[in-house]
Amino acid sequence: MGVTIRDIAEKTGVSITTISQILNGKGSRFSEATRNKVFQTAKDLAYKPNFFAKNMVTNQTNTIGMIVPEVTDPFFSQMVKGAEDYLNAHDYMILLCNSSQDSTREDLYVEELLHRAVDGLIIASPNILASNVFTQLETLHKPYILLDRKRHHREEGNIFIDDYEGGYMATEHLVALRHTKIGIITSDDSFYSVEERLQGYQGCLTKHGISASTTWIMEGDQTMSGGYIATKKLLETTDITALFVTNDQMVVGAYRAALELGITIPEDLSIVGFDDIELAEYMAPTLTTVRQPIYDIGKTAAEYLLRAIQNPTEKMANKKMPLKLIVRESAKRLEAE
Amino acid sequence: MGVTIRDIAEKTGVSITTISQILNGKGSRFSEATRNKVFQTAKDLAYKPNFFAKNMVTNQTNTIGMIVPEVTDPFFSQMVKGAEDYLNAHDYMILLCNSSQDSTREDLYVEELLHRAVDGLIIASPNILASNVFTQLETLHKPYILLDRKRHHREEGNIFIDDYEGGYMATEHLVALRHTKIGIITSDDSFYSVEERLQGYQGCLTKHGISASTTWIMEGDQTMSGGYIATKKLLETTDITALFVTNDQMVVGAYRAALELGITIPEDLSIVGFDDIELAEYMAPTLTTVRQPIYDIGKTAAEYLLRAIQNPTEKMANKKMPLKLIVRESAKRLEAE
Numbered sequence: 001m002g003v004t005i006r007d008i009a010e011k012t013g014v015s016i017t018t019i020s021q022i023l024n025g026k027g028s029r030f031s032e033a034t035r036n037k038v039f040q041t042a043k044d045l046a047y048k049p050n051f052f053a054k055n056m057v058t059n060q061t062n063t064i065g066m067i068v069p070e071v072t073d074p075f076f077s078q079m080v081k082g083a084e085d086y087l088n089a090h091d092y093m094i095l096l097c098n099s100s101q102d103s104t105r106e107d108l109y110v111e112e113l114l115h116r117a118v119d120g121l122i123i124a125s126p127n128i129l130a131s132n133v134f135t136q137l138e139t140l141h142k143p144y145i146l147l148d149r150k151r152h153h154r155e156e157g158n159i160f161i162d163d164y165e166g167g168y169m170a171t172e173h174l175v176a177l178r179h180t181k182i183g184i185i186t187s188d189d190s191f192y193s194v195e196e197r198l199q200g201y202q203g204c205l206t207k208h209g210i211s212a213s214t215t216w217i218m219e220g221d222q223t224m225s226g227g228y229i230a231t232k233k234l235l236e237t238t239d240i241t242a243l244f245v246t247n248d249q250m251v252v253g254a255y256r257a258a259l260e261l262g263i264t265i266p267e268d269l270s271i272v273g274f275d276d277i278e279l280a281e282y283m284a285p286t287l288t289t290v291r292q293p294i295y296d297i298g299k300t301a302a303e304y305l306l307r308a309i310q311n312p313t314e315k316m317a318n319k320k321m322p323l324k325l326i327v328r329e330s331a332k333r334l335e336a337e
Numbered sequence: 338m339g340v341t342i343r344d345i346a347e348k349t350g351v352s353i354t355t356i357s358q359i360l361n362g363k364g365s366r367f368s369e370a371t372r373n374k375v376f377q378t379a380k381d382l383a384y385k386p387n388f389f390a391k392n393m394v395t396n397q398t399n400t401i402g403m404i405v406p407e408v409t410d411p412f413f414s415q416m417v418k419g420a421e422d423y424l425n426a427h428d429y430m431i432l433l434c435n436s437s438q439d440s441t442r443e444d445l446y447v448e449e450l451l452h453r454a455v456d457g458l459i460i461a462s463p464n465i466l467a468s469n470v471f472t473q474l475e476t477l478h479k480p481y482i483l484l485d486r487k488r489h490h491r492e493e494g495n496i497f498i499d500d501y502e503g504g505y506m507a508t509e510h511l512v513a514l515r516h517t518k519i520g521i522i523t524s525d526d527s528f529y530s531v532e533e534r535l536q537g538y539q540g541c542l543t544k545h546g547i548s549a550s551t552t553w554i555m556e557g558d559q560t561m562s563g564g565y566i567a568t569k570k571l572l573e574t575t576d577i578t579a580l581f582v583t584n585d586q587m588v589v590g591a592y593r594a595a596l597e598l599g600i601t602i603p604e605d606l607s608i609v610g611f612d613d614i615e616l617a618e619y620m621a622p623t624l625t626t627v628r629q630p631i632y633d634i635g636k637t638a639a640e641y642l643l644r645a646i647q648n649p650t651e652k653m654a655n656k657k658m659p660l661k662l663i664v665r666e667s668a669k670r671l672e673a674e
Contacts, residue, residue: 013351016346072418080408080409093446095453096432096434096435097430100425224616224619279616282593
């Protein structure tokens with residue numbers, strides 16, 4: 001490895017901060033002896049400011065810490081990709097941490113990343129973070145973006161979608177196709193704002209004078225297997241003709257459940273999903289779903305964060321990301337009986 | 338944030354290394370004045386060795402750097418999961434880096450992670466790493482595991498599968514089902530050891546006296562869309578009855594290509610995949626595929642790495658991970674005509 005400021009620190013006994021300032025031409029408050037020692041040692045060791053050393057001097061590391069709940073979920077890996085593409089194009093790299101939805105681990109990772117002197121953080125979290133996490137971030141003046149379903153009240157830097165609107169949109173598509181018995185697969189309370197999507201579904205049904213049965217609502221894990229189990233239960237106990245599945249991972253399981261019960265999509269059952277993961281257009285039938293701009297959410301978070309790093313006094317903007325219904329083959333018009 | 342060794346370093350002007358040694362009771366070679374100054378400052382600042390400070394003292398950070406080519410690929414996110422579960426259970430955390438298959442970025446990330454004092458590295462790479470990367474790793478005595486298709490010759494710590502055997506296994510299953518016109522979807526040379534899988538396919542056909550046509554081989558990108566395009570081309574130009582697709586992501590596209598051409602799986606075309614991603618058992622028909630123990634590869638890498646960190650003088654073992662044909666519905670016996 002090339003010679004770093006650390007090596008100079010070890011050799012001279014002068015602190016890294018001091019050396020950084022001296023080498024960066026901001027060392028006038030230090031004694032001439034110290035300055036000479038540092039310059040001489042840098043010369044003796046053939047110190048060359050490389051990419052990282054340069055960053056140490058400018059007090060920037062050009063790395064961003066990013067914490068996500070579950071990296072194996074294509075939703076989050078897309079979000080990471082969006083952030084990463086933007087950051088890489090601007091010479092920043094990501095140190096990625098997987099919290100497994102665990103709030104203790106999130107707190108530890110924030111601390112860990114701060115110890116490693118990242119320039120800023122993007123935290124996608126389903127949890128309320130410990131208050132000392134915010135104290136740390138504020139004390140160190142580290143900009144951060146929360147992708148947190150607006151669980152923490154902040155005046156600035158909120159990047160979000162309207163989940164109520166999304167739930168309404170999915171349900172309205174099914175109503176427009178003449179369905180009146182419309183089920184919904186929800187999930188336990190986690191990162192996804194499923195509660196508001198459920199309210200959107202209910203709001204839409206009420207608006208159209210459809211009185212929903214509570215038996216039409218089934219909860220499951222936010223996985224393929226969770227979607228499979230919940231859909232199977234729902235289809236075995238109700239006579240719905242349409243189904244809103246609140247995330248696309250669960251739709252994969254819903255398709256299998258229908259197949260095993262001899263129920264054909266969309267002839268016997270129309271399905272609308274949520275997210276629009278890559279797989280949606282490869283499924284048979286292709287999936288009608290509410291598209292979240294997942295990649296753009298990650299990208300926008302990165303963009304806002306870099307702006308905050310470069311303009312520390314400026315307030316960050318808030319941004320509502322647009323949702324869009326992508327109509328494919330999985331939902332069809334109910335023929336009059 | 339709690340008081341850290343860094344704060345003591347700033348206050349005293351004594352280097353972090355020195356303070357660590359003094360607080361860790363290994364400071365006898367430093368002057369009594371220095372030792373007193375450090376202890377007094379630690380007391381003044383109400384310094385408490387917390388998780389991370391403790392690690393700085395013991396010269397361990399309990400973090401592992403992991404570099405993967407593409408985090409959005411379910412193959413790698415499974416691998417990360419395996420490593421992470423093992424490491425978390427042993428109080429280690431992962432800093433994850435996505436190289437996007439880019440070798441310059443890999444080199445930068447290694448440097449970056451070393452600057453951040455990780456205890457060891459797991460590097461999943463399709464590339465030949467720059468030789469100075471190894472110099473750095475060796476100089477700093479940082480243990481590392483390469484998941485690299487054995488591209489670098491190392492005597493120890495090789496965790497691998499036999500891709501030739503896997504390709505042979507997939508093809509033999511199709512031959513046993515009486516197929517003689519068997520195509521293969523390969524991909525550009527990247528992380529996956531597709532070349533050896535192709536050789537396994539060819540070796541198996543030769544063994545059974547089947548002379549393969551070069552028109553049966555089609556290359557594509559290792560994505561759903563790559564699989565779709567390659568399969569479509571292949572099915573439009575040949576009369577194969579079976580197909581070995583060398584990774585499961587591409588199978589998703591292959592299914593769609595067959596569907597659009599009115600070719601039914603497995604009645605008109607038998608398919609065998611490679612990897613056994615989670616989706617494989619949800620597809621319609623469910624996918625017969627060669628299972629790679631992806632999760633276990635990550636887990637084993639983590640296990641070997643921790644062992645190397647704890648026993649720096651011991652040589653790491655090599656381990657060949659087992660492959661297994663998972664028979665589901667996508668390949669069926671060819672009826673005599």
